[in-house]
Amino acid sequence: MIVMKIPLLEEIHRRVVLADGAMGTQLLKAGLKSGGCGELWNIEKPEAVKAIQSRYREAGSDILLTNTFGASRLRLEKFGLANRAFEINRAAALMAREVMGPNLYVLGDIGPFGGIIEPAGDVPQEDAIAGFEDQARAFTSAAVDGIIIETMTSADEILCALEGVRRAAPGTPTLVSLSFDKTPSGEYRTMMGMTPADAAELAESECVDVIGCNCGAGMEIDDYARIVQDFRARTRKAVIVQPNAGLPELVNGKIVYRETPEMMASGIPALVKAGANIIGGCCGTSPEHIRLFKQMLDKM
Numbered sequence: 192m193i194v195m196k197i198p199l200l201e202e203i204h205r206r207v208v209l210a211d212g213a214m215g216t217q218l219l220k221a222g223l224k225s226g227g228c229g230e231l232w233n234i235e236k237p238e239a240v241k242a243i244q245s246r247y248r249e250a251g252s253d254i255l256l257t258n259t260f261g262a263s264r265l266r267l268e269k270f271g272l273a274n275r276a277f278e279i280n281r282a283a284a285l286m287a288r289e290v291m292g293p294n295l296y297v298l299g300d301i302g303p304f305g306g307i308i309e310p311a312g313d314v315p316q317e318d319a320i321a322g323f324e325d326q327a328r329a330f331t332s333a334a335v336d337g338i339i340i341e342t343m344t345s346a347d348e349i350l351c352a353l354e355g356v357r358r359a360a361p362g363t364p365t366l367v368s369l370s371f372d373k374t375p376s377g378e379y380r381t382m383m384g385m386t387p388a389d390a391a392e393l394a395e396s397e398c399v400d401v402i403g404c405n406c407g408a409g410m411e412i413d414d415y416a417r418i419v420q421d422f423r424a425r426t427r428k429a430v431i432v433q434p435n436a437g438l439p440e441l442v443n444g445k446i447v448y449r450e451t452p453e454m455m456a457s458g459i460p461a462l463v464k465a466g467a468n469i470i471g472g473c474c475g476t477s478p479e480h481i482r483l484f485k486q487m488l489d490k491m
């Protein structure tokens with residue numbers, strides 16, 4: 192029997208869809224050296240990446256993000272791998288599709304390229320766009336269900352990424368997720384000063400399909416829920432939220448994240464109530480977090 196998959200943008204209006212958890216912290220656990228290039232593992236250690244992704248699928252993730260957060264050409268340059276950007280992104284997309292099969296969802300993942308765009312910085316806009324365009328073109332070879340531009344802090348960079356995606360993969364659903372920090376006065380702002388209101392406005396004016404937040408400093412589940420609520424009040428766009436398991440702390444020479452799967456899962460109802468359509472996890476979350484998120488969502 193052939194099961195026709197419901198397009199992601201439709202499915203997220205029928206139920207809350209579960210994304211995956213962290214990749215970076217899982218790669219470190221699997222032996223990646225801190226500061227190493229986890230994206231090169233798509234080529235050199237594909238079995239290790241696949242093992243992590245399979246655990247997310249088994250835990251209940253409906254959506255998998257490709258292991259390409261740092262795989263824009265500009266960021267790979269730091270490892271002397273700029274000329275392998277397309278190959279790395281393509282391998283990641285094919286691998287994610289292999290893990291999820293045709294009936295679950297794969298999102299091509301685009302993270303910040305690690306520089307600042309002109310005129311505020313020294314990276315020409317066209318270079319930033321070309322790097323993102325490369326990634327998006329590679330993703331299309333595995334027929335991704337959408338492309339997520341995540342952990343973003345500046346409107347300039349989001350606009351460049353959207354332009355790159357539109358050049359290479361027009362018509363592909365776009366998700367934009369920003370990283371807000373909680374300020375001492377209790378407001379939420381990205382490192383570059385954007386507020387949730389700015390993000391909602393950008394989602395509207397740029398016809399982004401899904402707006403959201405992930406990562407960030409000083410954030411607890413209730414903070415993410417408040418931002419989701421704020422998005423909901425300002426835009427009818429669907430919302431994705433991927434909280435951190437707290438901030439990394441060094442305990443006895445090991446990096447630990449304070450928020451246990453149980454602690455975070457208890458916050459899931461608040462995220463759903465706030466209006467989240469897609470829920471996943473960012474830094475420090477594991478397959479066990481996702482398994483308990485799934486249990487909680489099933490109960491609701």
Ligand SMILES: [Zn+2]
Pocket residue numbers: 405406407435473474
């Ligand atoms: Zn994160």
